[in-house]
Amino acid sequence: MDNFHDISPDGRARARGVGFHFDGTPGTYNSITDVEGLEFGLKTIVRGTSIRTGVTAIHPRGRNGLADPVAAGFHSQNGNGEMTGVSWIRESGTFSGPIVLTNTHSVGIAHAGVISWTVKHHPDVAKVWLLPVVGETWDGYLNDINSHPIEESDIIECLEAADTGPVLEGSVGGGTGMNCYEFKGGNGTSSRLVNYGSRQFTVGAFVQANFGTREELTIAGVPFGKIFATDNPMRASVVMPPGAGSCIGLVATDAPLLPDQCRALARRVSLGLARTGTTGSHFSGDLFLAFSTANVGAFTPGGVTFFGAANAKIDHLDFLPWGNLDPLYEAVVQAVEEAVVNALVVNQEMIGHLGHRSPGFPASRVREHLETMGSAQ
Numbered sequence: 001m002d003n004f005h006d007i008s009p010d011g012r013a014r015a016r017g018v019g020f021h022f023d024g025t026p027g028t029y030n031s032i033t034d035v036e037g038l039e040f041g042l043k044t045i046v047r048g049t050s051i052r053t054g055v056t057a058i059h060p061r062g063r064n065g066l067a068d069p070v071a072a073g074f075h076s077q078n079g080n081g082e083m084t085g086v087s088w089i090r091e092s093g094t095f096s097g098p099i100v101l102t103n104t105h106s107v108g109i110a111h112a113g114v115i116s117w118t119v120k121h122h123p124d125v126a127k128v129w130l131l132p133v134v135g136e137t138w139d140g141y142l143n144d145i146n147s148h149p150i151e152e153s154d155i156i157e158c159l160e161a162a163d164t165g166p167v168l169e170g171s172v173g174g175g176t177g178m179n180c181y182e183f184k185g186g187n188g189t190s191s192r193l194v195n196y197g198s199r200q201f202t203v204g205a206f207v208q209a210n211f212g213t214r215e216e217l218t219i220a221g222v223p224f225g226k227i228f229a230t231d232n233p234m235r236a237s238v239v240m241p242p243g244a245g246s247c248i249g250l251v252a253t254d255a256p257l258l259p260d261q262c263r264a265l266a267r268r269v270s271l272g273l274a275r276t277g278t279t280g281s282h283f284s285g286d287l288f289l290a291f292s293t294a295n296v297g298a299f300t301p302g303g304v305t306f307f308g309a310a311n312a313k314i315d316h317l318d319f320l321p322w323g324n325l326d327p328l329y330e331a332v333v334q335a336v337e338e339a340v341v342n343a344l345v346v347n348q349e350m351i352g353h354l355g356h357r358s359p360g361f362p363a364s365r366v367r368e369h370l371e372t373m374g375s376a377q
Helices: 084-091 106-121 152-161 257-269 269-275 326-345 363-376
Strands: 039-047 049-057 068-076 099-103 133-137 188-198 199-209 247-253 286-292
Touching: 039 099, 039 152, 039 257, 049 106, 049 152, 068 084, 068 257, 068 269, 084 199, 084 286, 099 106, 099 152, 133 152, 133 247, 133 286, 188 326, 199 269, 247 257, 247 326, 257 269, 257 286, 257 326, 269 286, 269 326
Parallel strands: 099 133, 247 286
Antiparallel strands: 039 049, 049 099, 068 286, 188 199, 199 247
């Protein structure tokens, strides 16, 4: 089996492959897709000198599990961003359907695309109303964001292309035009296995990483942002203030949880980001969503029935006791930290709109630095 912990499916080194060490035990792919049944899709759009954008899609229960809501919880670390559908998540503790991530000015077309895909593939679900979950981060430094390069057909194609297995990271999908710690950023993912008595659960994290100032970047306690402070063309740009951009963080697990417990997991995304150095800029919309794929069928048992109907049911949820959640919290923090570093390490320099340049993370220099540190110990 390929070592997806160290190497991306396209052969690029991930954070572990460069020499970084992280706590915890990853799943097979060290990816959010280690949560069984979850499907992940990408649509990357790069055209000419100014279009650098795309779409990322996640089906929590797979594309055929749309009618079965998942328990979910949302947390806003800083609300300078957008994620649709969260009013219903706060109200009901659930959502159904896919999650789509893209750039800030494409939220509307992504929302419409999810509805069109659902009407096409799940007409019974779409016949009443839909509240799609669509999140964004801003890619206007590298992408001509006001040219509306993403079309409804791109959203549909991304949703239809979703699959299980290893996940590409970096400048792909919704992360194509993003920056992180003023290096090239974008998509990153990781997972952790958590033992619980005789059972084992998976916690997967995904970030669309587009946040942080260079000097903040810290990995494994080492201030790499200060060590590699030079070659920072973004600092000279007047397009946006330092640290701006946003981060969407997603946490998936097969552990049975209540909606408020999912919200507790979502709050821990902040701690995973903090391990990489960020203090959370006012100009960064940092929005996090966690969900549990357990309790299949529990939120719509036997289809929707109305109070007083002859076939109305009373159902139940399985959930872990609140006092036993610490290992899941730990898994979230570990996986989010590694996901951010993966998003940096796999990337390369990108030049985009108006000639703006985003430098790639200097992975080879990092490897040399880590080897020097190791020999000095």
